[in-house]
Amino acid sequence: MASRKQAIPNDSCGFGERPVKRAKVDDERQASTSSAEPSHGMEEITGAARPSEDEDEDEEGLGDEVESGQSKNEPRASDLYLDTINRALLDFDFEKVCSVSMSNINTYGCLVCGKYFQGRGRNSYAYAHSIHDDHHVFINLETAKVYVLPDGYLVSDPSLEDISFVLNPSFTKASTSTLSSPSHLLKPSYDLSSKPYLSGYIGLNNIKRNDHMNVIIHSLLHIPPLRDYLLLSSFHGKESELVKRFAALAKKIWNPRLFKSQVSPHEFLQEVNRASAGKFRLEQQGDPVEFLGWLLNRLHKDMGGTKRKKSSIIFSTFQGELRVETQQVVVRPDSTGSEKPQFDIDRDIKATVSPFLFLAVDLPPPPLFQDTIEKNIIPQVSIHSVLAKYDGVTTQESAGQLRRYKCQRLPQYIILHFKRFTKNAFVEEKNPTIVTFPLRGVDFREYLDAAPTHPPTVYDLIANVTHESVAGTTRDKENTIWKVHLRAAGGGGEGEKWFQIQDLIVEETRKEMIFLGETVLQIWEQRATNANSNASMKMDVDRR
Structure with a gap:
């Protein structure tokens, strides 16, 4: 590889070498144009018109070749679109399916308008949305990785951590140990509108007529052993979709960093509808006790429980x-009609x-x-x-x-x-x-x-x-x-x-x-x- 690099001119775009930063410094571009070959000129145009991850790497290695004020203050390409993110429109409570294809495979959320789209390749709905609507920042709803489309490069920025936490909240034993203690009342949280709320004691949307299921969800998620089991869970294996969504709902209800002080159980109740074969539906009023009996037995079965004692949480x-x-x-002959058996x-x-x-x-x-x-x-x-x-x-x-x-x-x-x-x-x-x-x-x-x-x-x-x-x-x-x-x-x-x-x-x-x-x-x-x-x-x- 070393001998191969020696055969490539210093100003060319080789396999491991990069040219001087001509696209951003006019003087260097003029000095290098006279000695550059035609093929290098084409690379120069491509590099100037399409910012990429390679250019970001070049900025970090410019050193003394560019003036200090120019290299330090000039924003990265990924930073140009982060100010378009609208957290007030982000809602990860609903079922994560593409708004066009209705598929739940490889789904991305637009961080500008909050809609869900499938894929990020050139033929995907997310790619088309980024071009037609000029929305460029998308988050993978499964991995929580953020990408800029249509360029397709990964964005890693500390300012996006709050969005990832709302999408996939995480808890530790230390954070769950105080949820049932008086100290929890002394730690109110605040949503985007600065409205105070107490995590765990927040409203659930009555989407149509699901209030009989809402009260059961709240009741179960305030039982400390079951609550802590779900909050500390990390399901990525054979667990059923019902268990995964119930755990996700528990983490949202107890999330101290919500964007809005309410949660919609839509994603979980959609799976309840499927798992119960339509017995418990959003649009039909029902009996909470009947729903509780079904849910406890179904969760026990899906968690690997058997007929043995303590085989599940x-x-x-x-x-x-x-x-x-x-x-x-037996009615006795000498008994009167008023006697209780x-x-x-x-x-x-x-x-x-x-x-x-x-x-x-x-x-x-x-x-x-x-x-x-x-x-x-x-x-x-x-x-x-x-x-x-x-x-x-x-x-x-x-x-x-x-x-x-x-x-x-x-x-x-x-x-x-x-x-x-x-x-x-x-x-x-x-x-x-x-x-x-x-x-x-x-x-x-x-x-x-x-x-x-x-x-x-x-x-x-x-x-x-x-x-x-x-x-x-x-x-x-x-x-x-x-x-x-x-x-x-x-x-x-x-x-x-x-x-x-x-x-x-x-x-x-x-x-x-x-x-x-x-x-x-x-x-x-x-x-x-x-x-x-x-x-x-x-x-x-x-x-x-």
């Missing part, structure tokens, strides 16, 4: 065991133990009549009265069978489903009964079949999903509103705050107002064994 977080005892109902210890009792992901809680029947001012008499019951179903003593009769329930093993997080809706042959009825509950300190020991030496079974509320619709006992899906209450800085005392989120509306709410809604779903967190029962003490929810 879903089972290790939410799965418990329930014992069900059943006995055939009871278990007979002299006859066989069939007992089975089965796993559960959430416990269904029955509500007392609503009143049949209205009061004098034509308003429903709404009864109130305590949470302990409805949880008595699982005390192992209370019996229920159904289809000629007596049943009683008791938990054999409680999970770290208990999901309670309050059965408000029942269907009959004509209409779906709603039970408006209000359930009263404390926010902290519910002891589930009475509902657990365990020895006295069993560790404490005290739980604190972490998420509460409520249903709002028109007054009455008939369910009105068209005018239904779903809200979720989320606990922030969960340690009890003055540092604990609660937020109410309804689609894009996020507001702090008073603790005593939470139980007034028609609760449909709750998630309770087991209190750490080293936590003091005093409400003024902080609960260490970050140690896992």
Whole structure:
């Protein structure tokens, strides 16, 4: 190679050599033109008309040949277009498909207008867009690399790091360790319009009628083990698209550097629609409990879970065991019609133990009549009265069978489903009964079949999903509103705050107002064994 270089004149454009910087210094260009060969002149024209990466390299090696002010202050070719980037138009929440071909292969985002295009070659849609619309800066939506088109060269500039972080947020164990602590409330973030927001407690777009899925997304992504698992994940292998998109949505919701203080779940819900074969759609109102059951089981399966205990983060977080005892109902000849059937210890009792992901809680029947001012008499019951179903003593009769329930093993997080809706042959009825509950300190020991030496079974509320619709006992899906209450800085005392989120509306709410809604779903967190029962003490929810 050395001998080959010696055969090439000093002013030619050889394999490893570069000519003096004639395209930018007029005096040198005039001096070299007289001695240059015609072929070198053509290279000179090409170099002047089409800035390339080679020219950027030449600028760095000019040294004393160019005046100091000219070499240091003259912008690089890649810098000429960076000021055309419009961060206010960038939105990476939607499905990453080309706006022309609708393909998701090799997709680029235009950093000027925010649209998605496929490819960056001469025959690609992104290349055509760069010429026709004069938009030149594009980002690869998978690798986050930025290119200038139509020239096609790579841009590496520190000012683009915020865009890459919004596209692909990343977290560390240190950054996730404080998300459930009071210190998180002291670190507000700011979007492009300088509007403050608290990461994790931001609005989700109700694209059409997906608010019943929004409340489930928020509830699950505030469960610390599942949240941290998704935030620290780096899925590039066999994981399903549903798991990848759910993790991406979690990272966006907890991103402290958003351009706008809201997130659209569109990309994740599109995959939900495909994975559920159209059962859960954006444009159709549905039941959040039904969606939760499907999502937990599907995530468990897609994460490689099996029937074994703790075979996935879903089972290790939410799965418990329930014992069900059943006995055939026998009517005694001497019994009166008003007697309730009871278990007979002299006859066989069939007992089975089965796993559960959430416990269904029955509500007392609503009143049949209205009061004098034509308003429903709404009864109130305590949470302990409805949880008595699982005390192992209370019996229920159904289809000629007596049943009683008791938990054999409680999970770290208990999901309670309050059965408000029942269907009959004509209409779906709603039970408006209000359930009263404390926010902290519910002891589930009475509902657990365990020895006295069993560790404490005290739980604190972490998420509460409520249903709002028109007054009455008939369910009105068209005018239904779903809200979720989320606990922030969960340690009890003055540092604990609660937020109410309804689609894009996020507001702090008073603790005593939470139980007034028609609760449909709750998630309770087991209190750490080293936590003091005093409400003024902080609960260490970050140690896992």
